[in-house]
Amino acid sequence: MTLRRTPELDRLARLHLSRRSLLAASAGLAGAAMLPRGAFALSQDATNAKTGVDPNRFTPETIRQLAGTITVDTAAELHALVPADTAGEVMYWNVGPTEASSAVEKRFYDEFLAAFATYYPNIELQNQNLDYNGMLDTIRTAAEGRAAPAVAKMPILWGVEFAAKGQLQEVTLEEFGLSRELFWEGALKSVTWEDKLYGIPTNNETMAFIWNRALFEQAGLPPDQPPATWADVVRYSKQIKDETGKNGYGMVAKENAGNTPFRYMPMLWAYGGSALDEAEENPTYQTSMINTEGGIAALQNFYDMYVTDRSVPTSALTNTQVENQDLFMAGELAMMIAHPSEYAAIRDRAAKATGQDKARAEEIVANMVYGLIPEGPVRRAVVFGGSNIHIMTEEVHGGPIDRDAARALIAAQTYPEWSLKNAWAGSNPANLRGFETEWMKQRLDEIRFLENTTSMLPYGIPFPVVPQSTEIMNVIVPQMIQNALTETLSVEDAANDAAEQINALAVRA
Amino acid sequence: MALADSRALIAPKPRPGRRPPGLFATIVRRRTDYLYVLPAILVMLVVIGYPLVSTVFLSFFEITSSGERVATGVDNYQRILTDRRVNFWKITGNTLYWTVGSTFFATVLGFGAALVLHRRFPGRGVVRAILLIPWVISHVAAAYVWRWILHSDYGLLGGSLVAWGALDQTPVLLDSKANVMPTLIAVNVWKEFPFVMIMLTAGLQTVPEGLLRAARIDGANIWNQFRHVTLPHLKGVVLITTLLLFVTNLNSFTLVWLMTGGGPANASALWITQIYKLAFVGSPQRGLASAFSVILFLIMLGLGYFYVRALTRGNPDQGAA
Known part of the structure; x- marks a missing residue:
């Protein structure tokens, strides 16, 4: 079996992953290369068990057949x-x-x-x-x-x-x-x-991934293809910033705002991390996995985009998705995780715009495209919300x-x-x-x-069903991101600090 | 001298060899006075006394996620002072920085504005009304407007500076650990200086014109008139205004909470925002928040003592009551 080098593997290797986990990730990706649709079969089955969404019953085609x-x-x-x-x-x-x-x-x-x-x-x-x-x-x-x-x-x-x-x-x-x-x-x-x-x-x-085709084109990226992996998101974000001066990825890291975990957890889960162990097949909600190698790699991605590449909105620390919507509509942001409703909201706002703003907003609407949320070395994932x-x-x-x-x-x-x-x-x-x-x-x-967004349903992972979930998702996770992005703590220390807090919370409960 | 003499005439002289009346006797003698303030005291007992007692009580408990109260003794107090996640010392530093910075600059700016507005010039009323606007605007509206003005990506300030060529990039103010506190203090000073201006404008009107005229006849220049006549007259007003502002700033919440939520990474967290976070955000830790509130209450009580002393200085009768 030939091991295919991918950006994920490079990134994980840079983070000094253990040989065992590197091999595991490699094996998964090698499998992915050979069996495009079956590559995520194992993790996908586990996901289905979590949400109960039958991937055969809820496909875009079957949903259309069911309707009416x-x-x-x-x-x-x-x-x-x-x-x-x-x-x-x-x-x-x-x-x-x-x-x-x-x-x-x-x-x-x-x-x-x-x-x-x-x-x-x-x-x-x-x-x-x-x-x-x-x-x-x-x-x-x-x-x-x-x-x-x-x-x-x-x-x-x-x-x-x-x-x-x-x-x-x-x-x-x-x-x-x-x-x-x-x-x-x-x-x-x-x-x-x-x-x-x-x-x-x-x-x-479940949400999906949204991007501005025109900005992709200006940055020399394939305009009709979303980034396939989270490593691609980091790379695309930098390229967009370098080539166009616009923000690449719509990061949200505000504390006590629901938007933050909905946009961070998909990447964390994709890298094999999780707040507790909610992404595992049989979660026990006892121990945090936010500081695993995959968890640290996910946080490192955020750090790279915000601190090293400066390719995301500077206001990510105080922004919610609403402000990112503004930036996207103004053509200042190229890609983000979004509800399908954001298309309708942006289209409505474009209709209300006047003068030069109107032409610009309508151009953005015409260039909006939705796709699947990128995958990581372990799985493709999205928050199963509602x-x-x-x-x-x-x-x-x-x-x-x-x-x-x-x-x-x-x-x-x-x-x-x-x-x-x-x-x-x-x-x-x-x-x-x-x-x-x-x-x-x-x-x-x-x-x-x-x-x-319907196609993302089978990849849904619910938040842990524990009373401490709101503190974990709305406070500890955003604090971890803020600690890393403001360099209050190193990426690894921020993840360890978050894990310590989550574990302490589990003990206190 | 004349005032002292008149007081001596009014105040009853203690008779030699007789003990001063006790507290109970004083209350009985002044029962009508106490009756007048009784309704206010009753209201205070309900709206301040009960929550206070309840907060002190709660501070010795931990409330679990299932809502049970578990007695923890003084653990909450210990945690506040030692737990790095509660961040008491860092937040105390932030609060003092915020309070001293805001109070000092608002006082200086307000004093300057009051001195300017004390002089007669055409349009003085209009200028005074314009300067009052920040004070009249609600904290919530001001916070949202300033957040928009100072936004790191599409703020009016940054955008204008870039458009005018003054900067290459929009300045990072609210999203920077280093800049967030000075920025918030600037907004708070903008909000508070009119209060100082109004208080000192009123104070300036009590400075006797005769004394200023006499000083001028004696050859005092403007600085000396200000230093030797105006300033001593305003000392009391300045002290009380500063103390009021100081206490208000120690208790600040709205502006900071709405503009930054205490972030980024707790860089702008203040005592009250932290208490709010502990009490209501994430998994509420009401016991811990209560202990924090009790500590803050004791600090405020100390400041309140100085405030009352400043207010009643030179009037021993009020102070004794």
Whole structure:
């Protein structure tokens, strides 16, 4: 068997990898060279087991075939569960669209509220749309102060913390007229704590890779090919900076911002590292693997791009993805990890631009391309994200919760129509029946590049389902990156420091 | 001299051989005064007293991820002072740098502005109104506007400097460990100097014109008038304003939190931002955050003592109460 030299191997070798791990990585890559589609079979199988996504059922082709095969009557289905004349009230907090969201996301958000009022005219829905980066702190404080909402829709990472604290009510799928086979297993795992279910998934997604074809061309790179590996991303980023003066890769390293782990973990996992051991076949969530050789190699990539090559936005330390979207739209950034919704958002903003800005923005939209997130020496990976909806306990709500009203709301959010429409531009319906509806057909026609993010689904890895996940992902991981990028600690020390913190957290728990 | 004499006339002389009245007797004698302040004291007990007691209590516990309270004695206090991840000493350094820098420059700038505005010139009212704008703007709005102005990649400041040819590259301010604190202090000074300006403008109006005229007749130049007449009159106002500003800056949160979140790599973390992070961000460590708050409270209490002393100096009756 001939060993093929690749940038990953070069990089790992530079980092003085152990002979054994180098051989393992080499073997994997050699296999990849010989069997292009089977190369990641082992790790891919493991990924499927994590998310429950059947790669044969959820391909762009099969999704297109599934779409439009059923017709649903949402009102009838809901009223079979909770009668239409049910009266009551429910306080509902959620992370809804922001100014940066696409028009279609905002429209469906408003339409859901209007539709719910027609399904249940006697249920008063007290809806509150909170910012992603502010809702977690707000809901924690509200829960401590016995003022939490009755129902909350939270990003996939958060729920387990509240479940572990006993602040969520246990639920069953049956009480909402649902069953396990309607959801991906990974989605249900994210709402399971100590074998009990504490919520219902509303949407699940994986992101993809987006690039500006024109900037690639100007930099002398193949305009229609995304970087195949993370080592290519580093190389492309530098070449783009050197040749065009524009930023190459859209790095995000802000602390306490959900965007950071969603954009760092894919590379970390691709190199064989992980925050705990969530990328392994049978994770135990006991020990950190963030400072393994692969983990250090991944962090080294970030260091190279930010410090050595200066090929990424300087503001990466304080930026969220929203600011990167601005830079991308201004033609100042060439590539980044993105939701499919970012195409819709950027297209909307281009439509609103005026004068010279408009021409420039439209040119960017025309040159936007989506592809798969690059792979690393060990696997291709992406965060299996999404949201879940939960009922808080009466204790933290500070009073009785109208269970019927809550059930009506949760059912409305998780039945095929709104599970799909509320995920229109940026995600997928968690209720798999959503894929079969006529609206899915419409969505496939309307939302460009959806097939790229769908193609990433089989590579999804969920965040560790432990209460400390938010601290690990929103604080420790970004701090590690910041420590390395500001040279407060060396790359290796920053990774070791993060591992020490994660392990201490596991012990304290 | 005349003032001292008049006080001597008003204050009751202690009778020789008689013990001064005790605390209880004083309270009974002044019961009406106490009744007047009773509602305020009750409100304070509810909104300050209860949280204070609760915070001190919590500081001796650790709250686990399942929400249980585990008594830890003084471990939290020990951790704050010794755990390198809590970063107490580095953050204390940052806080002092921020507080002293902001207070000093805001005072100097505010004093200068007050002296300029004390002189009569056409458009004085308009200039005063314009200078007041930073103080009137909310901290949140100011933080977002300044973040945009100072953004490392598309900031208005950097972009303009590059466009005018003054710099080759946009300056890295908020994303640089070295530059972030001076930058934040500059923004804070911009926000706070109007407060000093207003306080000292009011103070300047109390300087007796007669004394200044007399000094001028005696041949004092502008500097000597300022040094020997104006400044001694303003000493009290300057002291109180500076102390107020000092305490406000020690308690700063909004501007720093919204502009940098205490980053990059904790380079701009202050006491209050760190307490907030410990209490609400990641896996909340309420016990640790409470212990941090208690330490901060004790420091503030010390400063408060000096503030009250400065406020009541020369008025022993107020001080005694």
